[in-house]
Amino acid sequence: MATYVSLIRYTDQGIRNVKESPARLDAAKKAFQGAGGELKQFFLAMGEYDIVMISEAPNDETVATIALSLGSLGNVRTETMRVFTESEYRKIIGSIR
Template sequence: MTRYIVLASFTDQGIRAVKDTTKRAAYVREMGQQFGVQMKDIYWTLGAYDLVLTLEAPDDATMTAFGLSIGQAGNVRTQTLRAFSMDDMNDILAKMK
């Protein structure tokens, strides 16, 4: 499985309904299962982003479809980062010439 870190910020719509944020997070977790995406962690944060999630998906196309589906609900704007474990990075480094 491919790992991703998602940084999310509430939209105006999302902050107006912030009391539902944990319910929306549970829904996102369930929705992820329909895509084959597993939410590993979710944190509500202070600073530039309101939420940080770690997820696993089979591939970039699946993660993109999932992210677009979340985005169309209109509660958050996201930035998705492809993440590499130390083992992944060692494999990448071994391919260097």
């Protein structure tokens, strides 16, 4: 499975309802599981982003669908990027001719 890092910010609505965010996190975990992926790690962050999540999913389309679904609820804005593990990195670099 592919690995993704999501950088997340609360919206005004999301921070007003921050006490509900643990339930929203549980819903996000279920969304990943239902789509064949997994939310691997969750971090509350300080600085430009409020949350950092690391997830795995079968493909980019799956993560895009989950991110759009979560964003459509109005509590968070997401910025998600595909990342590569060290072994994937080594394979990519090894293929350079």
